[in-house]
Amino acid sequence: MSEVSTSPNAAPGLSERLRRAAQNGRLTATLILLPPALILFTLFVMLPLGESGVYAFYDWNGYGAPEDFVGFRNFEQMFGHSVFSVAAGNTVKIVIVSLLVQLPLALLLALLIYKKTPTNAAFRLIFFVPYIMAEVAAGLIWSFVFDGNYGVTASIANSLGIDRFFVLADRELAFYAVMVVIVWKYFGFHMMIYIAALQGVPDDQVEAAQIEGASRRQIVRHVQIPHIRPAIAVSVFFSIIGALQVFDVIIPLTNGGPSNQTHTIVTYLYEFGLTRLRIGFGSAVGVVLFIVAVLVAVFYQRIFMRRANP
């Protein structure tokens, strides 16, 4: 004899749910609104992703159909390539600098200017300008700054009476210069996330801490930062994913040079895959980058974002 649930909370069956959705208009809305997004997402995201996964196993120059199946050779070449190691190392360095320099800087500035005053609004705008500037424009501006002949570094060298130095042409210094530009370019974005979050911290909690005798530093540590932890979690996530994708700033600054010392994974993909018409090889790099990004996203979401939003 089968049991019949009499609980009012029992989950309705599929047909019942469909009937309800049809009645309340959800089904119609879904049928009208979902297909455009689904088709576009499939055509421009899912299909290219799937195709990259296939091309990664071919030696293909992008013309005609890929026919020369090479198995994992593209991946073997990539992992055996010294420049890929440099690019992967640089990407890790960008992640570290983003987390240890960019985000603390953004938080510090946010704490200084989160209150709504005209002066703070002006500073917010100034600090946010680099983020809204096109990456290529930012790269070009900084390439002028670092120009050893006519740039700011030339002026500094002249005023100090030392030999001119060419930061972007120096194997040791070039990537530090790139990281300076990356921090400068993106800290404003994270600062805005923190400012929005800090403005949501109730004033009376800060005032209660003041009355309790908390110093400014203690208020930040014990009241404000715990409050904005979800925003910090999101910001760290964006920072890591963004660091994995750095590309546009580097091309006008160094184009990966000197001696391939400033490549990231994406510029490596572009330089050694696309510009050399090795689409299969580039796809293999893309697949690795995609897997890393997905793993980071999934683990980060599961571990840190849940912790920040208990």
Next chain:
Amino acid sequence: MAEVRLENVTKAFGNLTVIPDLSLTVPDKSFTVLVGPSGCGKSTLLRLIAGLEKPTSGAIRIGGDDVTRAEPSKRGISMVFQSYALYPHMSVARNIDFGLRISNVPKEERERRLNEAARILALEDYLDRKPAELSGGQRQRVAIGRSIVRNPKVFLFDEPLSNLDAALRAQMRVELAELHQSIASTMIYVTHDQVEAMTLADQIVVMNKGRIEQIGTPMDLYDKPASVFVAGFIGSPKMNLMPGKAIGRPDIPTVGIRPEDVEVTEGDGWETKARVVETLGSDTIAHVRVEDVGEMTVRLPGHIRLNDGDRLKLRADPARQHHFDADGRRMEGQTA
């Protein structure tokens, strides 16, 4: 000794003067309630005492010490906020002893004070919970506990009960009164609810537009309101205010009659018709219309049963009338 004195205090925000010139003494160990309508400056005054705002001019003394420019934590005060201002990420225990921890009070002393506060406020079973897991009344008790453990000279309360429902508010009023009796500290309490003011206060300060309208005990204010404003603010239902000609005294600009000082009469009186009747059980509140006088509210004994539309003949007790001059100030020597 924790008398609080404000001497010619003014406070302006830009061009807007919120408190023009105010002097006030809050006696040691008193329960003083600042009451007034929204925007009258009572919360600003409390924040000035707390040190969360600095006065534009004037001096503030607590226990004889000039604290006008002192930091909030150096004034020997604690404050309970309307929203409780509890830290959502901390347990009840850590919320309560937060101030002690950051002041590096030894652990044994911290625990002793925490347990004492938890005992007084019946929070022993909730110390490990987060604020989100507590009811409104429990949260308010945690906020009070946070004040108690600091052993302040002066407790400040900024509308602490306004987020609670009516039943809980009544319960917390009693608990606050008991707390004041048990710890005998100076307490300054801001509210716009005159019932809270009447039931809790030793001394009520009625404020209007940044100025003090009247200071006195609850019954002083009830029996002898110094102005039309106080007369209308203290007492529930509100005092009936009408021109003197309504009682045959055209020489008096404004006459005030409390709803409870009107009675039903068989003899001479106003012919009225009940517009709305509120039957409360112990009392019957009737909102009536009186010809040539206007709307009036009367509080009658609960045994008098009325219906909307009933006609009544009413008489005001001449000995319980309040007379006010053209400026709205009390005319002495003529009233109850």
